Amino acid sequence: MGFKRKDLLSIASLAPEEITLILDAAEPFKEVSGREIKKVPALRGKTVANLFFEPSTRTRASFELAAKRLSADVINFSPSASSVMKGETLLDTARNIEYMQADIIILRHSSAGAAETLARAVRSSVINAGDGWHEHPTQALLDLFTIKEKKSGFKGLRVAIVGDLAHSRVARSDIRALTKMGAEVLVIGPPTMIPPYLDRLGVKISFDLDSALPGMDVIIMLRLQLERQGRSLFPTVREYSRLYGLTPERVRLAASDVLIMHPGPINRGIEIAPEVADSPSASILDQVTNGVAVRMGLMYLLSQLN
């Protein structure tokens, strides 16, 4: 089957075959990024607009690099500084970009649903680069790509996702992606950070990291958003780190070939010990490399259609 979508808004809306298609499309582009001349003409003459309403360094840079390595023209908007201050709505800002003939709009926004709303309003393809706590689909795709490189397959793979599940768009996309591909997902965190009915998404829930880790093939650590301290979600960073931080001792509880992942940016010494982040089991920087390839593959597929 081909990829027939105008937009990539969520993992929830994708069929497993579509996920596989994107991962397969990303394969050859990983090789491109390893070349001396890291550029192919796949998107020559196309325009990609980065529209980031929230501060972001790595995701924005990753999309920009991906577009440039495909030979697209890239424009960057950070409307937090300009039009939002003048009272312009997201849709008006985006329509302006559409009428600059942008082929693909990449949107990061603090409101859940922003990408979906935008996609309904513009002809350009829209890629959701993170909308509130809702989804961050390209992060999930690059996580799958990274797992696929290191593990034999997804079926029956045991994956732990640890941290603040309630306020994480990465977690929502990863849960959707991993369960669709046949992995067994266990989420671990304090009850204050597990949203209601999360089990209905096909995951198991635990509040205790030590008893949850044995047998895990993959551990995905979520970033602790430090600004949430004082919101009664957890008493102190110290206690959070003691209960849910990934230490070398805890890594030893998991499978011997466990893969450790983190969407970044990491809080060293809080949710992940430095020795763990820097260990051979950790694939945090591979995730970054793969992010560019996955985003190239995705933009290529979208441009083929439109």
Added chain:
Amino acid sequence: MKTLIRNGHVIDPGRFNGKADVLIEGGKIAAVGAKLLVKGDNSSHVTVIEAKGLWVCPGFVDLHVHLREPGFEYKETIATGARAAVAGGFTSVCCMPNTRPVNDSRSVTEFILRQAASAKQAHVFPIGAITKGSDGNELAEIGELYDAGCVALSDDGRPVMQSLIMRRAMEYALAFNLPIIDHCEDLSLAEGGSMNEGLVSTELGLAGIPSAAEEVMVARNVALAELTGARLHLAHVSTVGSVRLVREAKSRGLAVTAEACPHHFSLTEEAVRNFNTHAKMNPPLRTGADVQAVKEGLRDGTIDGIATDHAPHAVQEKQLQFDEAPFGIVGLETALPLVLNLVEEGVLSSEQAISKLTCAPAQVFALPKGTLALGADADVVLIDPDHTWVVDPSRFQSKARNTPFTGWTMKGRVMKTIVGGEVVYDSP
């Protein structure tokens, strides 16, 4: 000047249900009965309205609308809101005080009554603020509001969080026998939420408002009503727990009443799935179990009446992102068919359904409305219960278009609305 409504099926809940004529004289109900126009009457002095195949009912009474004037005339005015009311069959509406300025003074109350009188549509009954500026700190001049014509008190949308202030308001209002209405929401539990907390909010990554945010305040208010003996009216109850608490309070004989909104028994949180801001209201759309509980509450009398919580907003406000858009939907012009769905489903009889829109809410605020009794104001609505139509917001009489029911096929339509003996609305 006489008007005769002829050959209709009169439903005057608790009083009359059957084929009859209704005679209006001098703006009042003069007679209800068979073949009222006797031979020899000079028919040139009588305007005859043919109502064959129609229900003839008392005009509806809405205990909960937002007319936005003064201060937010870009959303709605008293004239457009009152026009929307009669188009939906409502001949009396009670308007919430969250205007700018807040209706916490005689001058605002009198302004509202003046605007309503010049609009010559529905009767408008102002609801005064409980606290000055509805900021929850000091009681408004409740005696003055009562004298000016307020029929109830509420800080709707900005619930009184301090229990002591609520206690004092309930006690003080007893001097005027005014009901206290509360929008039950614990603001700390609801903080940041934009939809019901549950499976859908988890999937969509939207901050949720738990049922408990409503229920803890219902429980508090019931306890305070018991302490003070106040007349407590609970606005828009939406959860299983709220219905249970009200049922229990009533069974103990407390002076507690409650209303429910059509959207809370017609839609669930599933309507939010595509981030449709027209499915954003407060209290939020809940679950299927909550919808069932609200229906059961209406059926067994726990919930006295149906109110729309008509909350107009401008187009651009609902074009914001879901979490940024304001709460609320318009309801006056879609209420009737949604209530009639309950008849279709067997939840209510047709007489019960009409009662929930007329005499039952009127009784809650002791309004002399919602009846076709001899001598009552001739506020009458003619309904075609079988007329099907498709909701097209561009045809609303309201200034606003924010409805989740766009494109719905509705059964049951208001054909004619009469206020004080004058026809103020005629279905096109």
